[in-house]
Amino acid sequence: MFENFLDSYAHSNAIRNVNTYFKVLFGIITLIVSLVSTSPIIPLIIFISVSIIILYKAEIPVKFYLKFVTVPLTFASITFIFMALFFGTGQHIFNLGFLNLSVSADGFNRGFIVFSRIMGGFACMAFLGLTTPMTELFKVMEDMKFPKILLEISMLMYRYIFVSMDEAVTMYHSQETRLGYSSIKKSYKSMGILIANIFIKTWITGEKSFIAMESRGYDGSIRTMNDLGNIRNVGIKNLSYLILFEVILTYGVYLTSTYKIF
Amino acid sequence: MHIMEGFLPWYWCVFWYALAIPFIAHGVIRMKKITAENPEMKPLLAVCGAFIFIMSSLHVPSVTGSSSHPTGNGLGAVFFGATVISAICVPILIFQALLMAHGGITTLGANDFSMGVVGPFCAVFVWKFGRKVGLGYSAAIFLAAFIGDWMTYVTAATELGMAFPIPTFESAWIKMMIIYSYTQIPISIAESFLTVIIFEYIQKLRPDLLRRLNVIKTEEPNNSIKVPEVN
Numbered sequence: 001m002f003e004n005f006l007d008s009y010a011h012s013n014a015i016r017n018v019n020t021y022f023k024v025l026f027g028i029i030t031l032i033v034s035l036v037s038t039s040p041i042i043p044l045i046i047f048i049s050v051s052i053i054i055l056y057k058a059e060i061p062v063k064f065y066l067k068f069v070t071v072p073l074t075f076a077s078i079t080f081i082f083m084a085l086f087f088g089t090g091q092h093i094f095n096l097g098f099l100n101l102s103v104s105a106d107g108f109n110r111g112f113i114v115f116s117r118i119m120g121g122f123a124c125m126a127f128l129g130l131t132t133p134m135t136e137l138f139k140v141m142e143d144m145k146f147p148k149i150l151l152e153i154s155m156l157m158y159r160y161i162f163v164s165m166d167e168a169v170t171m172y173h174s175q176e177t178r179l180g181y182s183s184i185k186k187s188y189k190s191m192g193i194l195i196a197n198i199f200i201k202t203w204i205t206g207e208k209s210f211i212a213m214e215s216r217g218y219d220g221s222i223r224t225m226n227d228l229g230n231i232r233n234v235g236i237k238n239l240s241y242l243i244l245f246e247v248i249l250t251y252g253v254y255l256t257s258t259y260k261i262f
Numbered sequence: 263m264h265i266m267e268g269f270l271p272w273y274w275c276v277f278w279y280a281l282a283i284p285f286i287a288h289g290v291i292r293m294k295k296i297t298a299e300n301p302e303m304k305p306l307l308a309v310c311g312a313f314i315f316i317m318s319s320l321h322v323p324s325v326t327g328s329s330s331h332p333t334g335n336g337l338g339a340v341f342f343g344a345t346v347i348s349a350i351c352v353p354i355l356i357f358q359a360l361l362m363a364h365g366g367i368t369t370l371g372a373n374d375f376s377m378g379v380v381g382p383f384c385a386v387f388v389w390k391f392g393r394k395v396g397l398g399y400s401a402a403i404f405l406a407a408f409i410g411d412w413m414t415y416v417t418a419a420t421e422l423g424m425a426f427p428i429p430t431f432e433s434a435w436i437k438m439m440i441i442y443s444y445t446q447i448p449i450s451i452a453e454s455f456l457t458v459i460i461f462e463y464i465q466k467l468r469p470d471l472l473r474r475l476n477v478i479k480t481e482e483p484n485n486s487i488k489v490p491e492v493n
Contacts, residue, residue: 007361030369035272035368043268071363075266075329086437087428112427117268123365125267129360137360144326147290149348151295154353156308157315161357164312196459199313200467206305214301 010133014059020136022234026242027128031248034120039256040113042249043120053065054177058131065126072122076115083111109260134158148221155222164202171197263418264318264373265328267359267366274425279371282348285379289349296342300474310338311350315357317453318377321364328422329364330445332453333414336407337383337460340389341475351378377415385410399465399478400458407457411450415442 010016015023030050034043051069054060084103087110092102128137135155142151171194175181180190210218270278289475297304317334351374358364365373385406392402414419421436465472472478 031267031367032272035268035275035463066492068363072266080265083426087426087434107428114269118266119268121267121366121368125359125363125367129363134357134360137356147294149294150290150349150353153293153304153308153311153350156304157311157350160308160312161315164309164316168316192452192456192459195316195456196463198316199309199460200463202312203306203309206309207302210302210305227379243364 007134009064009130013131015057017131017140018131019234019238020132020140022131022238022242024128024137024140025234026245027124029242029246030127030249031121031124033246033253034117034124037120037253038113038119038254039253039259040116040261041259042252042257043113043116045252046120046249047116047123050120054123054127054130058127060130065130068126069122073120076118079118080111080115083106083114084178087111112261152220152222156210159166159209160202160206163205164198167201167205168198184245263328263330263333263376263415264290264321264355264358265312265369265418265421267363267369269328269366270369270372270421272368274369274421275368277371278369278375278421281441282371282375282379284425285348286352286374287347289343289347290347291410292343293349296346303471303475306471307342307350308347310341310347311354314338314347314351314377315354317378318354319358319362319364328418330415330442330449332449332456333377333381333411334453334457335377335381335414336385336389336403336410336454337457339410340403340406341472341477344379344382344386347382348374348378350456373418376414381410381414384413400462404454404458405459407454408450410448411453415439415446418442 030046034046037043051065055062055065062090084107085101087107138151138155142148175190175194180184181187293307297307314334317332319327319331321331335347335351338350352370354374355365355370355377356367359366359370388409389402389406392405393399395404416439419435419438422438424429427434465478469478
């Protein structure tokens with residue numbers, strides 16, 4: 001369940017050193033354009049074009065990306081089917097022939113729009129998650145005047161997630177070798193012990209590292225090397241590409257605003 | 263219960279953001295106060311956050327555009343107060359959206375309102391009420407975790423029903439709740455038992471922290487070591 005973590009790719013992709021603000025601006029604006037679209041065309045175009053950027057510009061392995069895509073794809077497909085079958089009131093265009101189920105035109109359209117919006121939005125988020133390390137996103141949040149205490153807790157939390165996952169894997173394996181998961185009843189019991197222990201273990205580890213940090217002069221802010229550029233040196237060329245891309249997309253939203261499949 | 267990115271129309275995104283932000287702001291102020299008084303609370307606060315993150319990552323697909331998973335928000339809410347969880351849920355939801363494609367940036371307001379505002383508030387209410395009528399710590403924390411989890415899902419169903427009121431809000435809401443209950447009833451019961459185990463562990467290991475947070479009552483230390491008087 002945790003193999004979908006993309007932290008390592010965020011640190012080693014081909015556009016890792018591109019200005020962070022540029023990447024964040026690109027991701028967020030495209031996300032919003034995808035959201036306000038009232039037709040399924042533009043979000044699908046966004047999904048395809050951003051996926052191309054992820055695969056060929058950032059050079060994320062295709063296999064990994066495909067595996068990552070299946071998560072939202074499953075959700076979006078379930079949504080599509082569910083909406084087409086149950087969320088329509090208009091005329092029926094297709095009869096399934098059992099249980100009195102039928103696909104209606106407005107349900108199909110609504111489902112398809114939501115499907116494409118989910119995929120479009122996913123691509124933008126995946127772009128951010130795959131190309132920008134969390135620590136740089138923290139820096140951007142700091143510049144956006146996020147409350148300091150919240151950022152500090154977020155950084156500690158981000159660290160603890162990995163600490164507790166390490167603990168969890170070790171404990172899980174040792175439970176497994178002692179036949180902790182040999183029957184359903186036993187696996188429930190082992191799972192309970194596992195999670196309760198992770199909580200305590202992470203906490204103790206966290207407290208130790210907190211004491212270590214405090215004794216080295218920690219005063220509530222974690223300072224990192226800041227070489228991710230500035231919002232001002234995004235560069236005219238990049239900025240004009242960005243604006244051109246978004247304007248074309250917005251114009252597309254306007255053009256296709258009344259388009260429907262049925 | 264995380265609503266997928268792009269699932270809600272944009273006006274509902276804005277609406278839920280606007281509703282969640284006052285609670286988040288209050289939570290940040292409270293968090294500042296707690297950590298200024300006791301800096302050693304920071305690791306516990308972060309561990310509670312990591313706990314919510316891990317618990318809500320164990321999801322199975324459920325209602326359209328959403329999923330079913332334990333929430334883990336009852337424990338933190340009882341420890342630190344409901345609005346602190348509202349604030350701490352913001353980075354959790356950002357991590358989940360960016361790292362696991364679970365939830366989303368535009369739907370963050372809606373997700374925070376269900377998981378970080380309504381759920382914790384109900385959990386705290388149940389905890390306080392349970393303690394008042396004389397339930398033990400374990401029974402009260404069990405009920406708090408259970409109600410905190412369930413109210414999160416009731417709110418998520420409300421959000422989905424309001425965004426897609428087809429044919430009417432009531433029928434959409436009932437449809438969502440029925441689908442949620444299939445997966446959520448066993449999950450929430452399991453989560454509540456787990457929360458009780460963790461609570462009892464903490465009570466055994468570090469009762470001093472719980473006392474300082476006013477979660478458990480201050481008792482006279484009866485087994486304290488007597489310091490010999492020095493003349």
